[in-house]
Amino acid sequence: MGAITKTSVPCVVVGGGPAGMMLGLLLARSGVEVAVLEKYPDFLRDFRGDTVHASTLALLDELGLGERFAALPQRRLSTLTMRFDDGEFHQDFSRLPGRHGHIAMVPQWDFLDLLAGAAEESPCFHLARDAEVTDLIREGETVRGVRYTDRDTGREHTLRAAVVVATDGRHSTVRDRLGLRPKDWGAAHDVLYMRVPRELGDPGHTVLRFSASGGLILIDRGHYWQTALLIGKGRAEAARADDGASVRAVVTRLAPHLADRMAAIGAKDIAVLQVRIDRLPRWWVPGALLIGDAAHAMSPIAGVGVNLAIQDAVAAARHLTPALRRGHVTDRDLGRVQRRRWLPTVLTQAAQRAAQRRFVADSLGGAEAPAAPLRMPAPLRVLRHWKGFTRLAGRAVAIGLRPEHLSGALAPLDRTRPHMRG
Template sequence: MGSIEKTSVACVVAGGGPAGMVLGLLLARSGVEVAVLEKYPDFLRDFRGDTVHASTLNLLDDLGLGDRFAALPQRRERRVTMEFDDGALTEDFSRLPGRHQHIALVPQWDFLNLLAAAGAESPHFHLARHAEVDGLLREGGQVCGVRYTDKDTGLSREVSAPLVVAADGRHSAVRRLLGLRPRASATPHDCLYVRVPRLPGDPDGTFLRFSATGGLIMINRGDYWQAALLIAKGTARDALAHDGEWPRRTIARLAPYTGERMAAIGAGDIASLQIRIDRLARWWAPGALLIGDAAHAMSPIAGVGINLAIQDAVAAARILVPALRRGRVRGRDLAAVQRRRQWPTVLTQMAQRAAQERIVAASITGDDAATAPLRVPQPLRTLRRWRGFPHLFGRVVALGIRPERLTGSLEPLSHG
């Protein structure tokens, strides 16, 4: 066995998703040597979450990347409609503070490539692709780096660092290696995803349809719909039986203009996603911090997962940069990140669970027969009478709870 190549940096970030890339970029621009390890060779994967909310758009402006992001292929939504059997609710983003009165739907690989290119402009940013973390380095009971496999060469490498950050998603390898287990909340549903061609005459915008006979999310991608059909937990295999006849029929019923197009879609064109909401009791161990889905998996409801993870990254950078510059990160520094981000996470997950219980669970019967209509739930039925409610609703969704901004030592360095 050959020798293992060893390097050292101030911080190792496992995971090159939005949270990991933003954290790496912020640390590098603050003069902190950082290595981001991405286990795949590129970002060209079929992501489900491509929603970039106003909180993230504001951050990109702070980083001097707003114009670059605006040049990416994207669709902008100024409002999103939730349709029920007895009426509708609207999330209206047209009165958001700041430059961005919309949310953006952009392919996540384009977003990640933008962040990678911006990071590469700093000599302190190092991105290793096809680098799969498979071990932790420890010293005196504290994590002090990672071991990873270079999947291109098959060689094992080690990177030592005072801090390892796990931003590697809901199936986090670092979390498993630390022996941490999140506590999961019951979720009544999973999703089936399918691309449906979009034709002239189709409705404009993105909408959510909640009915007593089914639940459907239709995301307008320009030339196609990204359709997400809600199904009962653990029923994906049965739902896809008979070449996907049931989801084809259900989508056509909930979105009648797709009827003829659904006939050309088979079970092989339909992907399933298991929905999960969970959260770690403690987001850190000596020498290690977990953020984003590694610390708290979110439901796709309202598309807030990516943006919440990025807010974790901003808070982590702002709190930890002074300690990383000193070369010593203490437990109280890591605990401060959790304290900062925990209650926005808890409140967001509470809202998602309430939506699951009051709306989603009532719309996953898939029963074609006529049933009692699914009404807008209280107290939303009362609140929608208030003229300002759509704007408040939109603000909560687009900005989230406690949005993070750059301050002080995190003011970006020259970016050309």
């Protein structure tokens, strides 16, 4: 379970998250042998990014996986509401181009199981679970593979490759072993996650609540609310120190209908996400490429992290497939991936930083009553009644900048032509 029987493959992918599993699937379907090394025995970890945007849904259609995805348990959002102390702003997804006028909220483990199952249909795909990468194999300045431990048996293994792709997240082991340091753009907040039971009389949609007394995100999971409370950077442990009393007070004030259920929430029920926005100046070294959060950690604002990572994976597969087929990956091949994905990453992070400044930073209150209400930013207040703007805002979130498709070397994988609205 935690080891690959081969000693070398053309490509090793470190990390079995959305980017790693998508890259493994695309390479394997292109006839390139690939090994994905996942540190844990399964994908069952709570409070991971699970917002699947319309651009990713279109990509799944192109892969012939649309029906399989539709069968997963999910909640579909055609609008997203941002509620301020003085009004609401709605992002409209219902008029997006293509077949999907919504975004889907799907437990990430279900999504990853789907990708893994589809990838395992190819003999070119190898997945090792419980396989923790501990070091890199190098020849001079060039990465030639990885060393990893089978955590089930404790045995160490080596696996050589023409290229190593790191998709192992914001705490990337590969990045650390390479000595790469991302530029940290700072984040004003962290996030406290908890599950709160949902009842029949509750509002039936996901809401982002921004107030002078706190910021709260309620994601409708059917039987429960995945509840995220924004809190000032470094204040998470202090907020949990009173067994969650201050957290309960803020959530109750922002969402009074949850008051009775919040009484049962204690510190043990509250998870902490340390928010980061950072980016490597260069995403590659000879023989290795970093994508997704390993190259650029995203804020949870707008839930774009999963989708940016998947777009990175598609671009990486498109540019690396020809090189891996010929058996030699050059620095130029690696650089092309970063050039393709650089602009959408930079602009998306810039938008997240602007959102932090405009309203997130002002919604990091505490248990004390706010001195004044938090008003909606003026541009949103002026434009919220113009349907064209709410649809444009929805498109910016649900499709994003430069969505990737199965073109170029991946074109033969396109089983279905996306249907466009008339």
